[in-house]
Amino acid sequence: MSNKGITPRNEDYSQWYLDIIDRAELAENSPVRGAMVIKPYGYAIWEKIKEQLDQRIKDRGCKNAYFPLFIPKSFLSKEADHVKGFAKECAIVTHYRLKEKEDGTGVEVDPEAKLDEELIVRPTSETIMYDTFSRWITSWRDLPLKINQWVNIVRWERRTRPFLRTSEFLWQEGHTVHETEEQSLEEVLGALEMYRKFAREVLALETLTGIKSESEKFAGANDTYGVEAMMQDGKSLQFGTSHDLGQNFARVFNIQFTNKDGKLEYPWQTSWGVSTRMIGAVVMSHSDDKGLVLPPKIAPIKVVIIPIYSDNDKDKILEYSKGVYNSVKEITEDIEFDDRDYVTAGYKFNEWEKKGVPIRIEIGPRDLENNQCVIVRRDILEKNELPVSNVQEYVENLLDEIQKNILKRSEELLVSNTYSVDSYEEFKDIISARRGFVHAYWCGNPDCEEGIKVDTKATTRCQTEEGRKNTGPCIYCGEHGEEWVFGISY
RNA sequence: CGGGGAAUAGUUCAGAUGGCUAGAACGCUGCGUUUGGGACGCAGAGGUCGCAGGUUCAAGUCCUGUUUCCCCGACCA
Numbered sequence: 001m002s003n004k005g006i007t008p009r010n011e012d013y014s015q016w017y018l019d020i021i022d023r024a025e026l027a028e029n030s031p032v033r034g035a036m037v038i039k040p041y042g043y044a045i046w047e048k049i050k051e052q053l054d055q056r057i058k059d060r061g062c063k064n065a066y067f068p069l070f071i072p073k074s075f076l077s078k079e080a081d082h083v084k085g086f087a088k089e090c091a092i093v094t095h096y097r098l099k100e101k102e103d104g105t106g107v108e109v110d111p112e113a114k115l116d117e118e119l120i121v122r123p124t125s126e127t128i129m130y131d132t133f134s135r136w137i138t139s140w141r142d143l144p145l146k147i148n149q150w151v152n153i154v155r156w157e158r159r160t161r162p163f164l165r166t167s168e169f170l171w172q173e174g175h176t177v178h179e180t181e182e183q184s185l186e187e188v189l190g191a192l193e194m195y196r197k198f199a200r201e202v203l204a205l206e207t208l209t210g211i212k213s214e215s216e217k218f219a220g221a222n223d224t225y226g227v228e229a230m231m232q233d234g235k236s237l238q239f240g241t242s243h244d245l246g247q248n249f250a251r252v253f254n255i256q257f258t259n260k261d262g263k264l265e266y267p268w269q270t271s272w273g274v275s276t277r278m279i280g281a282v283v284m285s286h287s288d289d290k291g292l293v294l295p296p297k298i299a300p301i302k303v304v305i306i307p308i309y310s311d312n313d314k315d316k317i318l319e320y321s322k323g324v325y326n327s328v329k330e331i332t333e334d335i336e337f338d339d340r341d342y343v344t345a346g347y348k349f350n351e352w353e354k355k356g357v358p359i360r361i362e363i364g365p366r367d368l369e370n371n372q373c374v375i376v377r378r379d380i381l382e383k384n385e386l387p388v389s390n391v392q393e394y395v396e397n398l399l400d401e402i403q404k405n406i407l408k409r410s411e412e413l414l415v416s417n418t419y420s421v422d423s424y425e426e427f428k429d430i431i432s433a434r435r436g437f438v439h440a441y442w443c444g445n446p447d448c449e450e451g452i453k454v455d456t457k458a459t460t461r462c463q464t465e466e467g468r469k470n471t472g473p474c475i476y477c478g479e480h481g482e483e484w485v486f487g488i489s490y
Numbered sequence: 491c492g493g494g495g496a497a498u499a500g501u502u503c504a505g506a507u508g509g510c511u512a513g514a515a516c517g518c519u520g521c522g523u524u525u526g527g528g529a530c531g532c533a534g535a536g537g538u539c540g541c542a543g544g545u546u547c548a549a550g551u552c553c554u555g556u557u558u559c560c561c562c563g564a565c566c567a
Contacts, residue, residue, distance in 0.1 A: 089565080089566075155566070155567085157565080157566065158491075158564080158565060158566085159562095159563090159564090159565080159566090164567085165566070165567075169567080171567080218567095226567090237567090238567060239567070240567085241567070273567080274567085275567060276567095277567055306526095308525065308526055309525075310524080310525065311524095311525095341525080343525085343528090343529095344524075344525045344527090344528075344529055345525055345526060345527075346525080346526085346527040346528050346529080347525090347527085347528050347529085348525095348527095348528090349526090349527050349528080350527070350528045351528080353527095362526065364525095364526050365526085366526075367526095374526080490567095
């Protein structure tokens with residue numbers, strides 16, 4: 001299918017996903033919406049992301065583990081606020097066996113095999129992990145405990161959108177337990193900062209980080225912090241969170257430890273996660289009319305080499321370009337040699353651009369003659385001729401340069417779509433005309449927040465550290481308020 | 491869960507007022523010519539028109555029911 005004429009501001013972003021996802025046809029009558037198949041190319045992007053983030057998580061002292069997919073219903077009943085946030089959108093296992101239908105037309109659920117206690121397919125793993133933690137932790141010597149897992153989770157969303165909201169998705173969830181409140185707060189902010197830096201350095205995304213309002217925070221947390229990226233249409237996309245859980249879960253799951261003074265205490269906990277939504281953020285932030293633009297650090301294929309030949313010079317050109325291939329391969333393993341002879345060169349150019357491959361090297365008769373090659377960079381689609389002797393060094397620098405340039409564009413997008421307003425009129429004008437991030441004063445009253453949402457569709461995205469210090473009259477009611485960032489969220 | 495729309499080839503769709511032996515584009519297969527920006531010619535394969543009833547000499551088209559999908563809200567990462 002063609003993807004010609006896609007504009008970055010076109011809200012039908014699903015066109016950008018053609019190379020990386022597909023849909024699964026699930027059973028008839030299934031209420032599951034938006035079942036997502038991640039294609040090999042899309043999964044390779046995820047593996048790149050995963051590998052680099054996993055290293056950073058381990059550098060923070062976390063160890064990877066795996067906890068069960070199924071959570072006993074009673075676990076979710078323990079934390080009242082927590083269950084309020086998830087109970088309504090869970091998949092529930094009620095039976096454990098099928099049997100053949102008597103008329104021989106297939107299988108049906110065996111009514112004899114009803115579970116005494118239903119199992120919930122994890123929407124997040126706090127409860128199942130903390131039940132175990134209560135047995136792992138007895139002494140201050142067991143702390144801090146830092147556990148991470150890479151798993152799938154299920155949330156029975158009423159409305160799904162490819163990559164941004166699917167009923168099943170992949171993520172990483174980190175869970176830490178600490179002796180003191182200070183240590184846990186340090187962890188919450190540390191994880192948030194890890195995400196912010198990861199977004200900048202690997203995904204080439206400038207983000208806004210800060211604390212969430214009461215209505216936006218995670219059910220069961222004292223405070224939630226978020227990582228917000230800005231899409232090209234000015235809408236905001238939250239792709240990561242970090243929660244200060246306080247002692248809420250420790251109390252209900254009875255996690256206790258004996259401190260250095262011999263006293264029994266509840267520890268302080270955090271949890272934080274990012275999901276496949278990150279891929280959505282990358283795609284929607286960087287892509288252009290020709291397709292994806294992937295930052296080199298997460299591109300499954302960083303360089304593609306396209307030999308251009310006719311029958312009479314085929315062997316010579318293949319041999320020559322293979323030499324260039326071998327040379328570049330010393331820099332990166334993520335390289336593709338596209339010698340398919342059943343599609344034309346123009347078709348290949350287009351195809352690799354659609355997939356967002358950062359660098360393309362074209363080699364044809366002219367290059368063979370001049371001992372050169374043609375290098376095209378995906379981010380700005382600039383074409384250069386280059387002596388083959390310089391290829392290695394040039395490619396290495398260019399990958400770096402592309403990564404930096406994409407980040408720079410992301411920074412500029414965020415800066416140029418960030419506004420400060422004092423009046424509600426001004427607020428409404430900017431939100432409706434440009435969306436973006438709008439700094440404004442808000443008194444903290446949920447009614448004002450809700451009123452603003454009803455009027456403008458904008459919600460509080462987060463409050464930055466400086467924002468807390470800036471005060472002024474609430475744009476909605478005029479009462480004393482602090483500065484918050486508003487935006488329209490995906 | 492509210493409000494709209496749609497269901498016909500692998501995909502996107504066309505088939506006013508019933509006449510169909512159901513089409514197009516792209517994709518797919520074969521042969522040949524091509525290959526520096528999505529190549530071209532020729533030949534082919536591919537559909538019980540979402541499902542179930544009904545009206546009619548005749549239903550993709552009209553009626554009833556049903557299911558699914560998409561979009562917009564509410565809810566959420």
